[in-house]
Amino acid sequence: MEELILQLKQEIIRVLNLEDVTPAGIADSAPLFGEGLGLDSIDALELIVLMEKRYGIKLKDPAQGREIFTSIRVMAEYIHANRTK
Amino acid sequence: MAKEIFVTGYGIASALGAGKEATLSALRERRTGIAPMRYLKTAHAEFPVGEVKMSNGEMMRALRIPEAAVATRTSLMGTIAVREALEHARIRGQSGLRVALISGVTVGGMDKTELYYLDFLENDTKNAYIAAHDCGACTEMIADYFGIFSAVQTISTACSSAANAIMRGAMLLSSGRADVAVAGGCECITKFHLNGFNTLMILDRKPCRPFDAHRAGLNLGEGAAYLVLEAEDTLRGRGAEPLCRLSGAANTCDAYHQTASSPNGEGAYLSMAKALEDARLTPKDVGYINAHGTGTENNDLSEGRAIQRVFGDSVPPVSSTKPFTGHTTSAAGGVEAVIALLALQHSFIPVNLNFEQPMPELAFTPAVTERPPVPLRHVLSNSFGFGGNDTSLIFSTL
Amino acid sequence: MSTTNDIYILAAKQISVQPPLTDEWLDDPLRYAAPYARAIDPDYRQHFAPNVARRLGKILKRALLTSRQVAAATGVTNPDAIITGTGLGCIENTEIFLNALVREGEELLTPTYFMQSTHNTISSLIAIDAGCRGYNSTYVHKGASFECALADAFAQLESRRIQTALVGAHDEMTPGYFTLLTRTGYLGRAAAGFSGEVALSMMLAAARRENALCRLRGVEMTYRPDSNALRQALLRLLQRAQCTLNDVDAVMTGVSGQQVNDQLYASVCTALFPRKPLLRYKHLFGEAYTASGLGVYAAAVCLSRQRIPAHLFAEHRRGEQRGVGHILFYSHAEGKNHSFILLSPCGK
Numbered sequence: 001m002e003e004l005i006l007q008l009k010q011e012i013i014r015v016l017n018l019e020d021v022t023p024a025g026i027a028d029s030a031p032l033f034g035e036g037l038g039l040d041s042i043d044a045l046e047l048i049v050l051m052e053k054r055y056g057i058k059l060k061d062p063a064q065g066r067e068i069f070t071s072i073r074v075m076a077e078y079i080h081a082n083r084t085k
Numbered sequence: 086m087a088k089e090i091f092v093t094g095y096g097i098a099s100a101l102g103a104g105k106e107a108t109l110s111a112l113r114e115r116r117t118g119i120a121p122m123r124y125l126k127t128a129h130a131e132f133p134v135g136e137v138k139m140s141n142g143e144m145m146r147a148l149r150i151p152e153a154a155v156a157t158r159t160s161l162m163g164t165i166a167v168r169e170a171l172e173h174a175r176i177r178g179q180s181g182l183r184v185a186l187i188s189g190v191t192v193g194g195m196d197k198t199e200l201y202y203l204d205f206l207e208n209d210t211k212n213a214y215i216a217a218h219d220c221g222a223c224t225e226m227i228a229d230y231f232g233i234f235s236a237v238q239t240i241s242t243a244c245s246s247a248a249n250a251i252m253r254g255a256m257l258l259s260s261g262r263a264d265v266a267v268a269g270g271c272e273c274i275t276k277f278h279l280n281g282f283n284t285l286m287i288l289d290r291k292p293c294r295p296f297d298a299h300r301a302g303l304n305l306g307e308g309a310a311y312l313v314l315e316a317e318d319t320l321r322g323r324g325a326e327p328l329c330r331l332s333g334a335a336n337t338c339d340a341y342h343q344t345a346s347s348p349n350g351e352g353a354y355l356s357m358a359k360a361l362e363d364a365r366l367t368p369k370d371v372g373y374i375n376a377h378g379t380g381t382e383n384n385d386l387s388e389g390r391a392i393q394r395v396f397g398d399s400v401p402p403v404s405s406t407k408p409f410t411g412h413t414t415s416a417a418g419g420v421e422a423v424i425a426l427l428a429l430q431h432s433f434i435p436v437n438l439n440f441e442q443p444m445p446e447l448a449f450t451p452a453v454t455e456r457p458p459v460p461l462r463h464v465l466s467n468s469f470g471f472g473g474n475d476t477s478l479i480f481s482t483l
Numbered sequence: 484m485s486t487t488n489d490i491y492i493l494a495a496k497q498i499s500v501q502p503p504l505t506d507e508w509l510d511d512p513l514r515y516a517a518p519y520a521r522a523i524d525p526d527y528r529q530h531f532a533p534n535v536a537r538r539l540g541k542i543l544k545r546a547l548l549t550s551r552q553v554a555a556a557t558g559v560t561n562p563d564a565i566i567t568g569t570g571l572g573c574i575e576n577t578e579i580f581l582n583a584l585v586r587e588g589e590e591l592l593t594p595t596y597f598m599q600s601t602h603n604t605i606s607s608l609i610a611i612d613a614g615c616r617g618y619n620s621t622y623v624h625k626g627a628s629f630e631c632a633l634a635d636a637f638a639q640l641e642s643r644r645i646q647t648a649l650v651g652a653h654d655e656m657t658p659g660y661f662t663l664l665t666r667t668g669y670l671g672r673a674a675a676g677f678s679g680e681v682a683l684s685m686m687l688a689a690a691r692r693e694n695a696l697c698r699l700r701g702v703e704m705t706y707r708p709d710s711n712a713l714r715q716a717l718l719r720l721l722q723r724a725q726c727t728l729n730d731v732d733a734v735m736t737g738v739s740g741q742q743v744n745d746q747l748y749a750s751v752c753t754a755l756f757p758r759k760p761l762l763r764y765k766h767l768f769g770e771a772y773t774a775s776g777l778g779v780y781a782a783a784v785c786l787s788r789q790r791i792p793a794h795l796f797a798e799h800r801r802g803e804q805r806g807v808g809h810i811l812f813y814s815h816a817e818g819k820n821h822s823f824i825l826l827s828p829c830g831k
Contacts, residue, residue: 015593020533038534041345045286045594053591062286087642128589190623191601202585205663216667219571220602221625225819228706237706237820238631241572241602241623249620253635260638262703277581280589281597338565338610338619344598355616471598472607474619 005076012072015050016043028073033066044069056084086334086363088259091320091327092312092480094176095269096169097423098162099308099410100135103147104169109427112435113455117409119292119304127276132288134274135306135411137162148230155213157194159309160226163271166309166419167227170267174313175325178233182319185236185263187254188224188311189246189270191415193217195277223271236263241415243470244377245336246270247310248418248478252334254314264319269311269419278414279305285344293380293412295405296389296451298442303379306411310419312426329429332463332481333364339473345383350391352475353377357395357465360477364463368396371479372461373434375425377469378405378451379412388467389447402452408438418468422478425466429480432461488724490640491695491829494556495685495780496549498522499768504552506784509792512767515679518671519661520769522680535612538595540575542655543608545682550609550649557686563645564618565606566636568629569653570772572602572621574660605653618645626737626816627704628652629683629776633824634702640689652683652776669817670770676740679769683776685783691829697786700724700809700825707819710754717755720823728756731825732808735762735782737815738797739770747818755813761797762810775814779824782810786828 009023016039030036033044044065051057051068057079059065068078097104100118101111111118119135137144144161145152148168167186171177176184194217201211216222224239236257240250247270254268282288282305289302312331320327337359339352346353361368377388385405392400406424413420428435437451444450463481470476500520501508527536527544530551536544546567554560580596598604603621610619618639622631629652636648656670656678665671670678687699703720705712721727734756736748752761764778785791791804808831812824 017537018533019537042343042538042594042598045284048286049284049591049593087644199581199584202581205666206659209666212666215663216669218663219625220623221570221628221816224624235706235708235712236704237624238622238627238704239624241621242606242619243601243603253620256635256638260642262634262638276584276589278597280584280592281580281594281600283589284592284594284597336618336620337616338607340610340614340616342611343604343607344594352616470603471601472603472610472619474603474607 090255090331094174094313096166097310158273162309163227170311182264184265186234187250187268189250193220193223195275242474245468245470245474245476246415248468248476266314270416271309272415274307294439295378295380304411306413308413310423333360333479335359336476346387350387353391356475356477364479373464374403375466377467400449404437404452425464493686496552498545498682549684562647562649564648566632567606567651568632576600627820629773630822648687652773654771696783733760739765
């Protein structure tokens with residue numbers, strides 16, 4: 001799980017072009033949207049594609065994404081349980 | 086308007102057919118133009134679309150353009166609509182008038198670019214389509230078909246492009262920079278923007294349902310529509326008959342987000358309020374609103390709230406005609422201006438198809454009956470684009 | 484219709500192949516021999532917070548920074564209109580999305596590049612950044628895009644529909660699109676001249692302010708004119724500005740070293756203003772659809788400083804000129820759209 005969390009942070013930094021952020025700078029349980037990393041609805045759409053591309057998880061509805069993308073840890077747990085690659 | 090601006094002709098091509106008669110009968114008979122995809126070749130054929138039911142070859146034959154000529158789907162649709170508009174207004178070559186063409190477009194020649202892009206990069210076989218890619222090229226292809234335009238300009242503000250072109254056309258007349266302005270927009274569906282809208286997850290797999298509680302996105306459409314605008318002196322000078330007036334126009338920016346509208350529709354509120362001010366009208370004068378009404382969760386709520394802010398408890402009949410035509414993007418401001426003009430001239434309300442469930446957040450529901458409560462004298466058309474580019478046009482009887 | 488106007492260019496800021504955000508090109512211009520040069524970007528990290536800049540491509544960063552700087556320089560932080568001219572818009576983002584579409588198919592595309600591929604992303608970004616809810620428009624018409632934007636702003640200032648306008652000229656040139664425009668002959672194959680990039684923001688106002696660069700006296704455009712119609716357009720411009728050709732000190736054109744382009748300039752200049760000194764700007768800034776924005780900026784700087792450096796003269800014999808009256812700017816876009824712009828010093 002810790003390995004997945006680190007990998008996920010690196011992926012998010014790359015995909016969302018978070019230039020000045022390091023994996024260590026993202027707390028595992030900090031909120032990704034609003035406060036915390038300050039991501040927005042477009043980032044959520046980017047993360048939906050990331051989930052499919054990297055982990056083979058297809059989310060049909062942006063609302064579903066909102067529940068999963070609450071923190072890195074929640075995301076990693078969801079990926080762990082549902083990944084197809 | 087600083088100067089009275091008259092509409093003396095218009096032309097349209099959309100999923101409802103080519104020409105104002107086909108458009109009018111489809112609207113009155115409640116026949117949608119949205120159908121399974123037929124012309125666009127894409128992996129996403131699951132989305133219903135409002136295509137112009139003609140192939141490029143058929144459009145070229147209708148325009149007597151040689152088969153081997155370089156043409157893009159957008160410029161062909163634009164040429165068909167401009168030709169109808171000029172014939173309607175009886176504008177011909179050698180008139181001695183300064184005739185301007187102001188066209189709104191965004192994807193331009195992207196239909197060919199996405200087809201030939203690897204050739205563009207690797208060889209010289211498709212160079213003519215490189216030159217046809219940009220928005221200006223699209224307008225020039227239309228202009229050069231007629232050879233009568235002495236000012237040719239292109240506006241690109243995404244889905245409000247055509248409405249802004251109409252507003253700019255009126256300004257050219259009032260500032261004395263042209264005698265006649267042919268203004269509107271054109272856009273064909275491309276894989277590029279179909280996929281773009283799909284990544285934003287705002288395409289509905291079912292027919293779109295604007296202002297419905299269960300709306301789930303938009304259907305893309307394509308088309309072209311242009312108005313012929315003139316000031317009174319030109320009109321009298323050439324003995325032309327005005328059809329109605331462009332009485333007010335305003336463009337504002339929501340200044341909120343590149344793709345989303347603000348929750349309370351600030352930009353939309355301002356564009357409607359300023360257009361009313363420009364027309365020296367009050368909200369109660371407006372008999373019909375042709376809403377932008379894309380059918381996305383965000384637009385319809387934001388626009389609906391803005392309409393309520395402007396019109397209060399007495400919201401006139403409102404409809405989105407995108408369930409008929411699909412969202413014709415850059416052409417939408419022109420297509421919906423023509424629909425608003427047809428409504429005004431024939432005094433009917435184009436109904437909001439596919440409406441079932443009222444939105445809980447709004448006090449009004451969209452129009453589902455054709456008969457206006459009072460004869461129409463002023464109609465308002467909204468067109469909103471990416472980046473919060475909001476434009477409202479008001480058309481009035483003479 | 485009023486025939487007098489009082490419209491000023493208050494300030495202008497550029498990012499181009501010349502040193503950014505300065506007027507250093509005036510005395511110490513960089514010279515380019517290569518057919519393709521990219522703009523010299525300032526260090527944007529000094530200007531933007533990381534969360535602001537992370538999604539912005541080059542053209543957007545340049546547009547945002549130049550517009551912020553003219554707003555700061557003039558104190559006009561909420562202009563009545565934001566009007567941009569761009570020949571190709573956000574072509575870098577467009578290419579990224581297009582490449583992914585063409586090479587990788589339609590299944591795993593992402594929204595960011597698409598939503599910032601539309602041409603009006605530039606005007607919108609500036610408006611969102613500054614909270615401007617006024618008129619917001621974008622002209623995309625090849626080599627006449629900037630002139631269209633300027634003409635729109637001018638007409639609205641003239642009628643006093645607006646009091647201030649931020650007008651921009653923005654084009655980036657990616658290696659990919661450079662290849663494409665080399666194929667069509669627009670760039671690259673010329674004997675001389677080079678492809679450049681443009682980011683120019685200028686603030687216009689319908690009233691004079693201290694430190695304004697110059698007056699904008701008129702903008703006149705015409706499409707595919709014959710020689711008579713072109714002359715008529717020039718006369719309309721002069722008449723509206725209540726000037727004659729005698730008032731014009733110099734004519735600035737878009738000669739670039741590209742033969743077809745330059746021949747047309749030569750024949751028009753011979754016919755319309757045979758004895759006027761001719762100025763150039765594309766030897767400094769390169770060719771681009773909105774390069775004319777940098778030309779107008781260069782002319783405005785000369786009017787403000789009241790001198791024209793020797794290197795701006797098309798004829799190399801001339802030395803620096805002190806004292807400058809009216810400058811007429813003439814541009815044609817591949818021989819189709821022709822534009823005249825008249826500038827004069829603040830006092831005149």
